[in-house]
Amino acid sequence: MxxxxxxxxxxxxxxxxxxxxxxxxxxxxxxxxxxxxxxxxxxxxxxxxxxxxxxxxxxxxxxxxxxxxxxxxxxxxxxxxxxxxxxxxxxxxxxxxxxxxxxxxxxxxxxxxxxxxxxxxxxxxxxxxxxxxxxxxxxxxxxxxxxxxxxxxxxxxxxxxxxxxxxxxxxxxxxxxxxxxxxxxxxxxxxxxxxxxxxxxxxxxxxxxxxxxxxxxxxxxxxxxxxxxxxxxxxxxxxxxxxxEIYNFQVPPHIKTTNENRIITLKFAKDTAEENHLNQLYKLFDLNISILNGRIEYINGDPLGLLMLQVSGDEAEIGRFFKHIDDRIGLERAEIYG
Ligand SMILES: Nc1ncnc2c1ncn2[C@@H]1O[C@H](COP(=O)(O)OP(=O)(O)OP(=O)(O)O)[C@@H](O)[C@H]1O
Ligand SMILES: [Mg+2]
Structure with missing residues (x-):
């Protein structure tokens, strides 16, 4: 009090x-x-x-x-x-x-x-x-x-x-x-x-x-x-x-990353955490995008979404994909965690 x-x-x-x-x-x-x-x-x-x-x-x-x-x-x-x-x-x-x-x-x-x-x-x-x-x-x-x-x-x-x-x-x-x-x-x-x-x-x-x-x-x-x-x-x-700890996802051991095959973990805060971002990404980019891992953490009742993706295709297209992520509010790279 x-x-x-x-x-x-x-x-x-x-x-x-x-x-x-x-x-x-x-x-x-x-x-x-x-x-x-x-x-x-x-x-x-x-x-x-x-x-x-x-x-x-x-x-x-x-x-x-x-x-x-x-x-x-x-x-x-x-x-x-x-x-x-x-x-x-x-x-x-x-x-x-x-x-x-x-x-x-x-x-x-x-x-x-x-x-x-x-x-x-x-x-x-x-x-x-x-x-x-x-x-x-x-x-x-x-x-x-x-x-x-x-x-x-x-x-x-x-x-x-x-x-x-x-x-x-x-x-x-x-x-x-x-x-x-x-x-x-x-x-x-x-x-x-x-x-x-x-x-x-x-x-x-x-x-x-x-x-x-x-x-x-x-x-x-x-x-x-x-x-x-x-x-x-x-x-x-x-x-x-x-x-x-909450960001840690294990990278499947058989996956080798190259310039044409990248792994990215995305972070979605609060109101954007429960939206379906993947649909849009599939439509916007000529890439193979597959989900490797994902979860939603609830902190004080608010969602924090994490999604680990494997992105493969043309190197320049991957570059555009990453830029799109970095430019969009609510769709963020969990940078510090790889
Ligand atoms: N009574 C004391 N006399 C001298 N040094 C002290 C005394 N109490 C604490 N310190 C020193 O002050 C610093 C902070 O100690 P403190 O006990 O506050 O840390 P803490 O964060 O609570 O650690 P822990 O997680 O181990 O409990 C340490 O370097 C400790 O050795
Ligand atoms: Mg103490």
């Missing part, structure tokens, strides 16, 4: 007299109510950036604004209260093993001085929200990874946060369970209108859940865009590397 603003924020660590710039000077706006994904390789600075948002890391420079507050300007007491409104979900759940599910959640309610008489009802409400009502009195050791993360999410939501920060929340879970947890986060985002910032190193997670995404490399956010645009039009090399 709150937006997040980083203004000129950086974080430098001092490690044995050497300074490590974990997050370089960064400006970033995260919109109220959006799911913002942050992706990058190990060591890129993702966790540091996330921890700067709730001031678990004190920025070396800059301002951190969450909702109505500039966290960098708050007194210690006010910051402690504000932090209760910034929920956090961890990769390894961080549950207290000696406490039951209900006690784990009560722990953070107590810290926020939640009214005692309403505490049990609040725990029930949270457990219903995350689908764990029957595990109220279980100990963490008797829960599956997915169930533990549900407790982690319930605990993060206990004090009605304005924003939810998730650091690799699904990285310890297998793909099926990851899907379930992402679905839960999506529901929470929708029903509570909660702003969610989610770190991952998997593009699959971004594709599944995020509205916008920031790509981090070497302490910098190098690209920020809608998830669809990041997939369909990546600009930075690192970003291209992350989205490459």
């Amino acid at each position: 709150s937006h997040i603003e980083l203004k000129g924020v950086s974080k430098t660590y001092d490690v044995k007299g050497k300074s490590v710039e974990a997050v370089k000077t960064t400006d970033l706006s995260i919109r109220s109510g959006e799911i913002f994904g942050l992706i990058g390789f190990s060591g890129a600075g993702k966790s540091t950036l996330l921890r700067l948002i709730n001031l678990l890391e004190v920025p070396t420079t800059g301002d951190v604004i969450v909702g109505d507050d500039n966290l960098t300007k708050l007194s210690k007491d006010k910051l402690r209260v504000k932090r209760q409104k910034i929920g956090m979900v961890f990769q390894h759940f961080n549950l207290i093993n000696s406490k039951t599910v209900a006690e784990n959640i009560k722990f953070v309610l107590k810290a926020a001085k939640y009214p005692k008489e309403r505490m049990d009802a609040r725990v029930d409400e949270l457990l219903t929200l995350v689908g764990l009502s029957d595990k109220r009195d279980a100990l963490p050791k008797n829960l599956s990874g997915g169930q533990k993360q549900r407790v982690g999410i319930a605990r993060a939501l206990a004090n009605d946060p304005e924003v939810l920060l998730c650091d690799e929340a699904t990285s310890a879970l297998d793909p099926e369970i990851t899907k379930e947890i992402l679905k839960l986060l999506k529901e929470i985002n929708k029903t509570l209108g909660l702003t969610i910032v989610l770190i991952t190193h998997e593009m699959e997670v971004i594709k599944e859940i995020a509205h916008r995404v920031g790509v981090m490399s070497n302490g910098e956010i190098i690209e920020v865009d809608d998830v669809y645009n990041i997939f369909s039009n990546p600009t930075h090399e690192v970003t291209k590397g992350f989205v490459q």
Whole structure:
């Protein structure tokens, strides 16, 4: 329900007299109510950036604004209260093993001085929200990874946060369970209108859940865009590397490319993805055009069409064919992918 603003924020660590710039000077706006994904390789600075948002890391420079507050300007007491409104979900759940599910959640309610008489009802409400009502009195050791993360999410939501920060929340879970947890986060985002910032190193997670995404490399956010645009039009090399997977088609091993026999992958964005372009191409060109592979990826519900063609015939005619592709809007060569 709150937006997040980083203004000129950086974080430098001092490690044995050497300074490590974990997050370089960064400006970033995260919109109220959006799911913002942050992706990058190990060591890129993702966790540091996330921890700067709730001031678990004190920025070396800059301002951190969450909702109505500039966290960098708050007194210690006010910051402690504000932090209760910034929920956090961890990769390894961080549950207290000696406490039951209900006690784990009560722990953070107590810290926020939640009214005692309403505490049990609040725990029930949270457990219903995350689908764990029957595990109220279980100990963490008797829960599956997915169930533990549900407790982690319930605990993060206990004090009605304005924003939810998730650091690799699904990285310890297998793909099926990851899907379930992402679905839960999506529901929470929708029903509570909660702003969610989610770190991952998997593009699959971004594709599944995020509205916008920031790509981090070497302490910098190098690209920020809608998830669809990041997939369909990546600009930075690192970003291209992350989205490459969806463009990959295997070239059949028996096909040898020559000047008279080319392979081209076409990309059709959004409204043009479901049209029949092939019919036109057949009519316009005196070439043999055959489909080697193709699929439509849905990103946030929007189609991105990919079609791998084998084009053979006169070299000059192939040249005209390629020019036609390059000149036409909505019919694009997936250049970077060959
Ligand atoms: N407390 C610290 N003291 C010193 N250096 C640190 C500290 N925390 C992080 N770093 C360094 O800052 C850089 C960014 O680390 P960070 O943990 O933010 O990366 P990350 O993108 O979250 O990586 P991963 O995907 O492995 O979790 C790394 O070079 C790391 O070694
Ligand atoms: Mg990390």
